[in-house]
Amino acid sequence: MTTPILALRGVNKSFGPIDVLHDITLEVRPGEVLCLLGDNGAGKSTLIKIMSGVHQASSGQIELDGQPVTLPTPRAAQEAGISTVHQFGGTFPLMSIGRSFFVGVEPTKGWGPFKVYDRKRANSIAVKAVQDMGITRITDGDRLVGGLSGGERQSLAIARAVHFGARVLILDEPTAALGVKQATHVLRIVNEAKRRGLAVVFITHQVMHAMAVGDHFAVLIRGAVAADFKKGEKTREEITDLMAGGASMASLEAEIEGYMASHGGHPPPPAQ
Amino acid sequence: MSSITIGGLLRRPEAGAALGLIAVLIFFAIFGGLTFLKPAGMASWLNVAANLGVIAIPLGLLMIAGELDISVGAMVPFGAMTVAVVTGHYGMSIWLGVAVALSFGVIVGLVNGILVIKTAVPSLIVTLGSLFAVQGIVLGLTVLITKSTSVALTVEGPAKVLFGDFLLGGQLQVMVIWWLALTALYIFFVHVSPFGNWIFAMGGDKTSARNAGIPTDRLTVILFVLSATSAAFVGMCQAILYNSAQVAGGQSFIFNAIISVVVGGVLLTGGFGSVVGIFFGTITFAIVTQGIYYTDFDRNWSSLIIGVLLLGAVLMNNTFRKMALSYSPKKGAK
Numbered sequence: 001m002t003t004p005i006l007a008l009r010g011v012n013k014s015f016g017p018i019d020v021l022h023d024i025t026l027e028v029r030p031g032e033v034l035c036l037l038g039d040n041g042a043g044k045s046t047l048i049k050i051m052s053g054v055h056q057a058s059s060g061q062i063e064l065d066g067q068p069v070t071l072p073t074p075r076a077a078q079e080a081g082i083s084t085v086h087q088f089g090g091t092f093p094l095m096s097i098g099r100s101f102f103v104g105v106e107p108t109k110g111w112g113p114f115k116v117y118d119r120k121r122a123n124s125i126a127v128k129a130v131q132d133m134g135i136t137r138i139t140d141g142d143r144l145v146g147g148l149s150g151g152e153r154q155s156l157a158i159a160r161a162v163h164f165g166a167r168v169l170i171l172d173e174p175t176a177a178l179g180v181k182q183a184t185h186v187l188r189i190v191n192e193a194k195r196r197g198l199a200v201v202f203i204t205h206q207v208m209h210a211m212a213v214g215d216h217f218a219v220l221i222r223g224a225v226a227a228d229f230k231k232g233e234k235t236r237e238e239i240t241d242l243m244a245g246g247a248s249m250a251s252l253e254a255e256i257e258g259y260m261a262s263h264g265g266h267p268p269p270p271a272q
Numbered sequence: 273m274s275s276i277t278i279g280g281l282l283r284r285p286e287a288g289a290a291l292g293l294i295a296v297l298i299f300f301a302i303f304g305g306l307t308f309l310k311p312a313g314m315a316s317w318l319n320v321a322a323n324l325g326v327i328a329i330p331l332g333l334l335m336i337a338g339e340l341d342i343s344v345g346a347m348v349p350f351g352a353m354t355v356a357v358v359t360g361h362y363g364m365s366i367w368l369g370v371a372v373a374l375s376f377g378v379i380v381g382l383v384n385g386i387l388v389i390k391t392a393v394p395s396l397i398v399t400l401g402s403l404f405a406v407q408g409i410v411l412g413l414t415v416l417i418t419k420s421t422s423v424a425l426t427v428e429g430p431a432k433v434l435f436g437d438f439l440l441g442g443q444l445q446v447m448v449i450w451w452l453a454l455t456a457l458y459i460f461f462v463h464v465s466p467f468g469n470w471i472f473a474m475g476g477d478k479t480s481a482r483n484a485g486i487p488t489d490r491l492t493v494i495l496f497v498l499s500a501t502s503a504a505f506v507g508m509c510q511a512i513l514y515n516s517a518q519v520a521g522g523q524s525f526i527f528n529a530i531i532s533v534v535v536g537g538v539l540l541t542g543g544f545g546s547v548v549g550i551f552f553g554t555i556t557f558a559i560v561t562q563g564i565y566y567t568d569f570d571r572n573w574s575s576l577i578i579g580v581l582l583l584g585a586v587l588m589n590n591t592f593r594k595m596a597l598s599y600s601p602k603k604g605a606k
Contacts (some may be wrong), residue, residue: 106469
């Protein structure tokens with residue numbers, strides 16, 4: 001088995017007296033999609049923020065290529081190759097595709113104080129990067145990002161992260177606000193990123209989308225990993241049940257709470 | 273793609289401003305004749321546009337970046353009074369007066385910028401505070417030092433020629449040259465050099481911009497320094513031009529500059545606009561305020577025209593922005 005690119009080992013996070021994450025242990029390997037499932041308030045966003053350097057874990061360890069690391073800032077996480085794409089973030093609606101793609105790292109031509117923004121080059125690289133990811137409808141780098149569909153915007157943001165050397169791609173609910181057709185665009189791009197050997201952390205509510213691309217699944221309930229399983233180990237119904245808060249979810253919650261009460265606040269080890 | 277089409281021109285941020293300018297030109301040509309396009313007439317609105325434009329462009333950049341600076345209204349008399357007190361009252365070198373006036377601009381800009389980034393209080397409130405604070409400082413210090421609210425100064429030689437003279441003995445202020453030169457400089461920095469991209473990104477989505485590695489805090493402070501210093505510069509030049517400075521005045525610059533910027537196609541919430549648009553917006557504003565003198569209308573109506581113009585321009589700009597957003601190349605084009 002390959003070494004995970006990014007691993008969390010026993011990560012806890014509390015904000016003041018409130019414990020948000022308990023003993024999270026997760027691994028992401030190159031060419032693998034880890035689907036993080038969970039209801040609102042389960043701690044998904046906090047977990048993402050720890051992985052992308054926005055928050056620091058209260059205890060526990062983050063490992064990059066097997067080496068323990070600290071990610072004090074989003075910038076540090078990015079330099080380590082961890083890129084986060086938020087639902088709408090990372091793109092600027094009123095900027096052109098080319099300018100939006102190269103924000104902060106604009107290509108220039110000329111010299112000295114007369115360095116000018118190279119619009120042609122920016123546009124052609126951006127359009128090529130997006131097309132390489134399978135979105136062939138984007139052909140003009142001068143178009144404004146706000147004119148793209150939600151799926152295209154997501155794709156642009158993902159293509160940008162891939163282009164600038166991301167090794168771990170964290171996708172925060174990329175399909176939540178999208179229609180069926182748009183969502184398939186994004187899923188196709190997730191598969192493309194996987195094919196290129198990136199490790200993808202895919203956060204979603206939609207079990208269908210998770211099943212379509214996921215290799216590995218983790219269900220988060222009340223800040224703890226309630227289930228951790230591989231592709232094919234659980235049926236769609238079982239996962240939906242877990243997610244949807246059906247009977248099994250209620251009993252699971254009761255089980256976790258009971259366990260935590262009798263084990264000094266520690267969650268049970270994830271079911272393998 | 274590089275060919276110029278009507279649709280392509282209309283999708284640019286300055287499209288509304290350009291059409292507004294044409295409409296205003298036609299309006300005054302019909303009702304006032306072409307007097308305001310003759311040299312004497314042109315000087316009247318070019319002078320207004322120049323003084324306003326030097327402030328409007330940095331203010332517009334701040335608005336593109338998602339901030340606002342209304343303290344410019346106090347920086348104009350502050351700049352004027354500083355140079356008048358240093359040079360006129362104390363009789364020191366004009367160059368020292370210029371340096372002190374501009375450095376006060378830098379200081380107020382730094383205070384504005386640092387307060388905005390450190391406190392996350394909306395910049396409208398921060399600069400409203402500094403507007404009143406600076407007004408108080410100007411009035412208090414001037415009366416304390418000179419026992420008067422109006423200070424005279426006489427400037428001769430190169431400083432007069434450079435900052436506050438009429439061109440070629442005519443009626444055109446030297447500020448017009450500054451305005452044109454600064455506009456060209458801003459166009460280069462905002463639309464041609466890579467830095468402009470950062471300003472637009474900041475106005476579009478500040479968090480994403482910061483995550484993309486743009487030094488948003490530093491850029492915010494720089495833009496505030498630029499607007500406060502530009503306003504101090506205009507005040508200073510006016511004092512040198514008219515050989516005196518008053519503690520009051522300058523407040524009209526706040527709304528006039530914002531109108532010019534908005535008519536120029538800048539989106540109030542940031543992320544969209546252009547220097548050329550602000551340039552057109554400023555000229556449009558100046559022609560409306562000055563052109564009225566060349567018509568038979570009572571000049572009291574000029575505010576009505578400006579109000580209607582502002583609303584019309586905003587609606588037009590919204591339409592053009594939607595066109596730009598929904599634009600995609602025709603299906604057959606690929």
